[in-house]
Amino acid sequence: MWTDRRLLDLLHIEHPIVLSPMAGVADAALAIAVAQAGGLGSIPCGMLDVAQTRAQVDTFRAAAGGKPVNLNFFVHAMPARNNTREHDWREALAPYYRELGVDPAAAMASASRMPFDDAMCALLEEVRPEVVSFHYGLPADALLRRVKAAGCKVLSSATTVAEARWLADNGCDAVIAQGFEAGGHRGMFLSLDTATQVGTFALLPQIVDAVTVPVIAAGGIADARGIVAALALGAAGVQIGTAYLHCPESKVTPPHRAALKEARDDATVLTNVISGRPARGFVNRLIREMGPMSDLAPDFPYAGAAVQPLHAKAQAQGSGEFSGMLAGQAAALGRAVPAQALTHSLVETAQALLRRMAG
């Protein structure tokens, strides 16, 4: 059915479609549906602890049987706390606390996004997921060796050719080429300069030319046309996120779901005010007034601690104006259909397009 079988053989999947792991807005439910349709189900674990991660894997396996699962983790280095900067950030946000009637003491003391560590690695050694994907590079050598020794295939995201080469040289079994269009956090780790970030159309073939491992295209792919275009540019498969956020299985808040439904091509920006690292999401009041890029935002993940209570209060009132409503530039191409049906439709429509294009 697919002429390029590299990714299918590597990951033991039927179709070259990887569900993007979307921390905070998706869980095993979405992964199960995509896996049942023959894609790779991904569970975002970057905001979960070990027990929660174990429960997600159990849920997936109870429903998806022998289908492979991908567990995704952040691998950022935790920055030293900068009390001055965090204080200044809280001061900058103070008017919103007053306006929304939020107690400043509600600001979270710790961050909700923690890097992959020894305890999580031990869980991997126990549950042995078929695939593990990382964001922001790769974990330290000792941890990575354990992950690979557990039999997990390793993926990570590159936003430049240099990052792709680094990932391939350091043990990735496949590289995700994350174009500028992609929703969510940019996987950038060799540079944090957003001005030179590269669109999928230009990034993908240059990464394909630079590495020998299979390349998975991400960013702007939300329908069958995007899948075929990615294959034309040399991808062995695609990673799709935002299109699946429309599905009933996603865990987006009502304002986020509404934003997806009303999305325009130019509705999103790269912003660091949600977490401290550049991420693409829908423009809302917080981003419009404080960003999109702010020099005040503390380093990832600490910027999020002071924003979280504003998000919680506003969201309880039905507003997404202080939330990180992450999404990519092709959000408007998505449709609110169940994820298994969406996956089947993507496959069938892509196959038909491939046949039609040959004339």
Added chain:
Amino acid sequence: MWTDRRLLDLLHIEHPIVLSPMAGVADAALAIAVAQAGGLGSIPCGMLDVAQTRAQVDTFRAAAGGKPVNLNFFVHAMPARNNTREHDWREALAPYYRELGVDPAAAMASASRMPFDDAMCALLEEVRPEVVSFHYGLPADALLRRVKAAGCKVLSSATTVAEARWLADNGCDAVIAQGFEAGGHRGMFLSLDTATQVGTFALLPQIVDAVTVPVIAAGGIADARGIVAALALGAAGVQIGTAYLHCPESKVTPPHRAALKEARDDATVLTNVISGRPARGFVNRLIREMGPMSDLAPDFPYAGAAVQPLHAKAQAQGSGEFSGMLAGQAAALGRAVPAQALTHSLVETAQALLRRMAG
């Protein structure tokens, strides 16, 4: 040979490849080569006067016989001169004037990029080019009516779905979807906010869905893979610029040619310090130290007047550090082969890829 013939029939060309009109770095020589290979040859006229434009058309027609030609113009509204802002801009650049030994009086009194006007329209009525393309929207109704009455097919660039709809509603025969990856000036005209600009992968299918006229994909397309990917996303054809700058027929300066040869995926940024409007080009000292986006830069095209003498002096010394070396994010995919051979190669390789992808 091509299953989608909409653009071929509209523009009377053999292959769905439009040479991007690149003011200042290309002329009839490149257009002739592309036209002879069956693509649409484009002559950038935005920095030419009427006599120079007439001479370019004569040169093209003497060499390319009955092949259609596309003349390209800027249609920006000239802003009122802002003496304070221009003074501040010159002050900001003064250290470079001193360092390079350039007389401040050398700053140009007027701009080198003028909008399409009555005199140029009269020339079109005389020489009747088969195609006219505009950048920054469309000319005033009275001028546009004369262009269309002269039998010219009209194209213009859209950087958002809203701009594409506006162009289609206002008389464009085809719309160029200019993605974020594209080199040169962004065609944006309904908004100048670069933060929400859209990558080709996401922009193209959304514009295809929004308008009924044929859509030409631009931005990040530099080889056959890009052509096939654009067709998959729904384009009726492609516009290619940077890949042709590598050709011996282009008029790039030696530093610009060297930058193209050494290009990396992340070598360019959007900057307004070259002209006052956002354009994508190679990062150099001027852009690194003054930009990439500067609040000081006077409105387009006046920012360029004070930069021009620095460019001239540095370039005479073999340096591109003060030049607008415009290029897109796929520059590294280009090769220094003659433009006619490049065009033939793009066509043959794209056709082979289309056959191969069908399996």
